[in-house]
Amino acid sequence: MKKIEAIIKPFKLEDVKDALTEAGITGMTVSDVKGYGRQQGHSELYRGAEYVVDFLPKIKLELIVDERSVDETIRIITDAARTGKIGDGKIFVTSVQKVVRIRTGEEDEEAI
Amino acid sequence: MDLTEVNYVIDTFFTLFAMTLIIFMVPGFAMLEAGLVRTKNVSTVLMVNTMIYAVASLGFLLIGYSIAFGDFGSDSMSAWAAFLFQMAFVGKVVNIMSGGVSERARVLPLALFTVIMGSVLYPIIVNWTWGANMLEGTMLELSMYDLAGSTVIHSTGGWALLAAILIIGSRKGRYPKEGGVRVIPASNVPLVTLGAFLLWIGWFGFNGGSVGSIASKESADAVALTIMNTNTAGLAGAIVVGLLMYVQYRKLDITMILNGALGGLVAITAGPDLYTIYQPIIIGAIGGALVVFAVPLFDKLRIDDPVGALSVHLVNGIWGTLAVGIFASNGDNITLLGQLKGVIVVGVFAFVVSFVILFIINKLFALRAANDEEMQGLDVEECGLEAYPEFKRAF
Numbered sequence: 001m002k003k004i005e006a007i008i009k010p011f012k013l014e015d016v017k018d019a020l021t022e023a024g025i026t027g028m029t030v031s032d033v034k035g036y037g038r039q040q041g042h043s044e045l046y047r048g049a050e051y052v053v054d055f056l057p058k059i060k061l062e063l064i065v066d067e068r069s070v071d072e073t074i075r076i077i078t079d080a081a082r083t084g085k086i087g088d089g090k091i092f093v094t095s096v097q098k099v100v101r102i103r104t105g106e107e108d109e110e111a112i
Numbered sequence: 113m114d115l116t117e118v119n120y121v122i123d124t125f126f127t128l129f130a131m132t133l134i135i136f137m138v139p140g141f142a143m144l145e146a147g148l149v150r151t152k153n154v155s156t157v158l159m160v161n162t163m164i165y166a167v168a169s170l171g172f173l174l175i176g177y178s179i180a181f182g183d184f185g186s187d188s189m190s191a192w193a194a195f196l197f198q199m200a201f202v203g204k205v206v207n208i209m210s211g212g213v214s215e216r217a218r219v220l221p222l223a224l225f226t227v228i229m230g231s232v233l234y235p236i237i238v239n240w241t242w243g244a245n246m247l248e249g250t251m252l253e254l255s256m257y258d259l260a261g262s263t264v265i266h267s268t269g270g271w272a273l274l275a276a277i278l279i280i281g282s283r284k285g286r287y288p289k290e291g292g293v294r295v296i297p298a299s300n301v302p303l304v305t306l307g308a309f310l311l312w313i314g315w316f317g318f319n320g321g322s323v324g325s326i327a328s329k330e331s332a333d334a335v336a337l338t339i340m341n342t343n344t345a346g347l348a349g350a351i352v353v354g355l356l357m358y359v360q361y362r363k364l365d366i367t368m369i370l371n372g373a374l375g376g377l378v379a380i381t382a383g384p385d386l387y388t389i390y391q392p393i394i395i396g397a398i399g400g401a402l403v404v405f406a407v408p409l410f411d412k413l414r415i416d417d418p419v420g421a422l423s424v425h426l427v428n429g430i431w432g433t434l435a436v437g438i439f440a441s442n443g444d445n446i447t448l449l450g451q452l453k454g455v456i457v458v459g460v461f462a463f464v465v466s467f468v469i470l471f472i473i474n475k476l477f478a479l480r481a482a483n484d485e486e487m488q489g490l491d492v493e494e495c496g497l498e499a500y501p502e503f504k505r506a507f
Contacts, residue, residue: 044297045361045363045365046295046297046298046365046367047295047365047367047368047371047407047408047420048357048360048361048365048368048404048407048408049293049295049408049411050295051294051295051297
């Protein structure tokens with residue numbers, strides 16, 4: 001099992017979610033996060049003075065999938081979240097040792 | 113009831129209604145300031161707005177009104193309505209003053225100054241301009257025309273604020289040692305908008321009520337003209353600031369546009385009953401433009417005014433008073449020179465006396481919050497209650 005963490009632009013969340021659901025991948029956790037990558041934030045204007053917003057609002061999406069679905073999931077997220085402009089985000093994949101569904105006690109693949 | 117009594121009742125009702133509109137400016141100031149400061153100081157800003165309205169108004173009831181007018185009395189309407197209308201103004205003077213020292217002033221010393229301002233300092237200025245006139249026959253006697261207080265209220269509050277800012281200093285980190293200005297953006301723009309429009313609506317009572325009577329055809333016309341001109345100046349201020357911001361920065365900064373509208377409203381306040389329906393467009397437009405130039409100018413001078421009160425109320429209070437001399441001078445009792453004299457006499461008195469009183473209060477009680485209190489936010493120290501606790505606590 002793998003955990004896929006994707007940092008995406010907030011307004012792309014609906015597209016990504018719909019694309020994943022369509023492909024039969026259900027269940028995900030999202031959180032509001034802030035951060036920056038190579039683009040280093042951007043500047044805004046307040047009362048005639050410019051200021052730099054270092055940390056831009058992003059959405060972090062986490063989902064656990066079995067090994068076979070990893071590549072497909074990454075492809076779906078990449079396609080749905082891409083705008084082509086700087087700041088589209090990143091995807092991280094890590095291994096997951098164990099998953100337990102709290103309600104039933106099911107483990108691993110059955111619990112995903 | 114004979115006609116005199118009917119007029120008495122109508123004027124009393126009109127004045128009470130105008131007073132109610134003016135009191136709407138208390139939440140107006142409170143919301144505007146709460147939106148422009150950081151979330152960690154919002155409870156304190158709201159509490160200050162409430163408390164100083166209360167203590168200054170009560171000070172005006174017990175002491176100030178008698179200093180200003182000699183006694184409680186009015187022939188044309190209920191004496192209590194006449195008093196309440198004047199009392200509603202006091203809260204504005206002190207609210208103007210308190211906004212610009214937000215995020216770093218401690219409440220109790222500020223409230224102490226407010227008591228003095230509401231019960232003595234401001235009433236003396238009213239005495240010279242609208243009241244018993246103790247300067248009559250002296251060299252300093254004022255002939256300034258100031259219908260609803262561009263000078264008496266707005267720049268008086270502004271001068272006191274300038275004195276306070278000079279004593280208390282800027283917010284920590286606002287002007288870094290290496291130079292430049294660190295921007296501290298507004299925390300809640302919708303609240304700023306709500307506050308600005310509450311002030312705008314309150315202004316109709318502020319200026320309209322200052323005409324003093326509505327119970328005849330002539331005075332009803334004067335009230336309607338006054339309110340229309342008041343509104344026009346606000347519209348012109350907003351539009352001009354929008355244009356200027358767009359031309360200069362390609363951005364329509366809403367907080368500046370709202371400040372521009374308020375600047376236009378302050379500028380019109382000295383003589384909204386004197387102008388034609390077109391003049392307020394120019395007066396309000398210049399008022400708005402002054403805000404756009406004054407905000408960065410005060411920053412350049414390292415005078416930290418989080419809400420723009422100096423640009424809106426002080427600068428435009430002066431401009432509005434002079435505007436009467438420019439647009440409505442009749443060469444007889446209204447002259448540009450007379451207006452200028454009023455601006456200077458009231459300005460010097462308000463600034464010097466405020467500075468001295470604040471200087472003494474500062475020596476005795478420390479006007480400014482300690483560094484770590486300021487970093488943490490005044491809400492914890494002064495109120496014990498944060499306006500937005502959910503950011504840290506789930507339940």
